[in-house]
Amino acid sequence: MKKFEERTIASETLYNGKIIELRVDDVELPDGKRAKRELIKHPGAVAIIAITDQNELVLVEQFRKALERSIIEIPAGKIEPGEDPEKTAIRELEEETGYRANEFTYVQSFATSPGFADEIIHLYLARSLEKVENPAAGDEDEFINLQECTIEETEEMMKDGRIFDAKTAFAVLFLKELLKK
Incomplete structure (x- = not known):
């Protein structure tokens, strides 16, 4: 694992619209603990x-x-x-x-x-x-x-x-x- 990298364990799309996608990812942190990340995907x-x-x-x-x-x-x-x-x-x-x-x-x-x-x-x-x-x-x-x-x-x-x-x-x-x- 790269330094500070968070490995995605699961991902759920909550909303997929005209401009953005809202996603919640479950991640494994560098220390092995788990966390949730609320993310917005955008086309740029x-x-x-x-x-x-x-x-x-x-x-x-x-x-x-x-x-x-x-x-x-x-x-x-x-x-x-x-x-x-x-x-x-x-x-x-x-x-x-x-x-x-x-x-x-x-x-x-x-x-x-x-x-x-x-x-x-x-x-x-x-x-x-x-x-x-x-x-x-x-x-x-x-x-x-x-x-x-x-x-x-x-x-x-x-x-x-x-x-x-x-x-x-x-x-x-x-x-x-x-x-x-």
Whole structure:
């Protein structure tokens, strides 16, 4: 057994929905004792740091039911089964913002909540943006307000809680460093 590895003894799916699967695993701990782990399985997502020619960050404001409020975020979306993350990012950028990028670069991937979920977000940098005349339609249950903000404005939004999620906070810090160069 690997150091700290927990061996799955049994697994029960409690819920299998459109976006997530909720599972409870019985595990054997490294010391031989047993425990239960409540896990969320997720297909993965993408997020896009979209920068205008004026060095403004393209953001979307939307209501997040889990938080019971609206927050401002970078464009993001769920990876469809079998879909390449970069293709997802290109699609989501157009659907959520109406932009297409002439420069699209992979930044990195990271776990969002590794204590209970396996969701991985693949982060991309989109530059040299152009508006799409007839952009692809977004999800019919998604209501979005588009914003373009300077790095200073986004830092203020982080301070006052309008930007509240980790992927967007990471994007703001990444962009701040990128603009220094």
